[in-house]
Amino acid sequence: MVTFVNKLTVHGDPDEFAAVRARLTAYMAARPGYVGHRTLRHAGDPAVHLEIAEWESAAAHRAAVTGEEFQRLVAALKPLVTAEPGLYEDEDARVPEAHGAR
Numbered sequence: 001m002v003t004f005v006n007k008l009t010v011h012g013d014p015d016e017f018a019a020v021r022a023r024l025t026a027y028m029a030a031r032p033g034y035v036g037h038r039t040l041r042h043a044g045d046p047a048v049h050l051e052i053a054e055w056e057s058a059a060a061h062r063a064a065v066t067g068e069e070f071q072r073l074v075a076a077l078k079p080l081v082t083a084e085p086g087l088y089e090d091e092d093a094r095v096p097e098a099h100g101a102r
Contacts, residue, residue, distance in 0.1 A: 002061060002088065
């Protein structure tokens with residue numbers, strides 16, 4: 001399991017951002033390996049959002065983001081936001097001590 005985290009700072013039209021984000025979310029949710037996601041908005045700055053999505057594997061995520069449809073959807077998002085994306089692995093799942101084992 002991997003987690004994709006994307007910090008999005010909106011500097012374009014918030015309504016257009018919401019519409020494009022909804023289309024991207026629908027696209028990703030239909031891809032093989034997609035587990036689920038959450039979207040968070042910064043409590044002190046409503047222009048800052050975190051997209052957090054779980055995927056079965058890095059390969060599944062990579063397959064989803066290399067498709068032409070994804071590239072088209074992202075192209076519509078780029079003028080609206082500054083994005084800081086990253087794919088993360090769960091460190092605690094790799095460390096037995098994190099789960100109380102000794």
